[in-house]
Amino acid sequence: MTHEKLILAVITTNSNKIAGGAPIFTCDTREEMESVATNLEAILDGIAHSLSDELLIIVKH
Amino acid sequence: MNEYTFPIVFGVFIGVVTRLYLLKTDYRQYPTYLHGKIIHIALGFIAAGLGTIAVPAIMEKEFAAITFLALAASQFRDVRNMERNTLNELDQYELVPRGKPYIEGIAIVFEGRNYLVIFASFVSTLAYLVWNIWAGVIASIIGLLVARKFMSGSRLKDIVDIEYVEPHFEGAGLYVDNIYIMNIGLPARQKEILRYGMGFILKPKNFNARSTIANLGQRQAILHDISTALGVYRDSGTPALVPLAKRDLDDGRVGIFILPQEKDIEKAKTIIGNVPTLENAIRMPTKSEANKKGRKLR
Structure with a gap:
């Protein structure tokens, strides 16, 4: 099965709201979350999308 | 040398000129310089030959020779396939891809232009043989203009x-x-x-x-x-x-x-x-x- 779009990673500062299949990175601050997301974006070749202030996802398009 | 030599040379020449005229390399840089171009000039030459030869064939009542044109059609359909395949391969390495419909459009154009070359060669040879070389020149100019009209589509x-x-x-x-x-x-x-x-x-x-x-x-x-x-x-x-x-x-x-x-x-x-x-x-x-x-x- 091929995936058109795929959540590669979830980066959050509030791990209570997250569960599920994708790797989850929990961070303490927003700055840390952003730097992790920047690195993951480059590594995974995906785009960082923001769903809320405390939640970013990396999506492969 | 016979009575058809000059008209045939003339017709082929006009056909190749038409193909060259339609083969402008602009900002898109496609076909790329030299090698890509040579393929299309060579095919244009073949197309010109086919369009030209049809006229003496009719005049000599060699109607079976016209079936050559059917051969041409399948030949040039391959041009379309060739262009499509090449561009699809290249497209994967573009930072901003052309997209399949654009590629399809380009491929169709490459096929279509060969038919325009056949047309230009045909009319110019016909005019040469029926009247004289000057009629041939006028016919070839008209052929070029028609080719240009069909070549350019509308813009955004x-x-x-x-x-x-x-x-x-x-x-x-x-x-x-x-x-x-x-x-x-x-x-x-x-x-x-x-x-x-x-x-x-x-x-x-x-x-x-x-x-x-x-x-x-x-x-x-x-x-x-x-x-x-x-x-x-x-x-x-x-x-x-x-x-x-x-x-x-x-x-x-x-x-x-x-x-x-x-x-x-x-x-x-x-x-x-x-x-x-x-x-x-x-x-x-x-x-x-x-x-x-x-x-x-x-």
Whole structure:
């Protein structure tokens, strides 16, 4: 099965709201979350999308 | 040497000249210089030969020879396949791909031009043999003009109005005017996008244009052409920096978001205006019988 779009990673500062299949990175601050997301974006070749202030996802398009 | 030698040479010459004339390498840089061109000149030569030989064949009552033209048709269909395959292969390595409909359009054009060459050679040889060389020259000029007429399709500026709009963010959402483009999560990326990005609104001039610019291939063609002409602020590994075109569902306007290296509004407008409307994308809803009656579509 091929995936058109795929959540590669979830980066959050509030791990209570997250569960599920994708790797989850929990961070303490927003700055840390952003730097992790920047690195993951480059590594995974995906785009960082923001769903809320405390939640970013990396999506492969 | 016989009575047909000069007319045949003349016809082949005119055919090759027509092919050369139709084979301009412009900003798209396709076909690429020299090798790609030689293939098409050689095929143009064959096409010219076929178109030319048909005339003496008819005059000598060798009607079976006309079946050669059927051979030509299958030969040139292969040209289309060849172009399609090559461009599809190359497209995977473009920062902003052409998209399949654009490639299909280019492939069709390459096939079609060979038939135009056959036509030009045919009429010029015919005129030479029936009247004289001067009639042949006039016929070849007419043939060239006809070829040019068929070669050039319409351009985007004929069907849309183009307007510049500064892209902006609402939260993480990137907008061009009121058209949502995409979600950008990282503030660093957002800054880059605001710094390098440009937005354009394409407003369709009529209902037909609305369907044409809605075509995903047409939109990709716009993005490709503008990225070719103005450069693109993008690399592999920066998927967030991607030119996109999205549609306003309410009124069919299309918002174009681009990341050029040369940020020049007037140039960009000219380039968007000169993007060819893809034959495959053209729709004519107003020609539908149902739409001809009743309330006029706008």
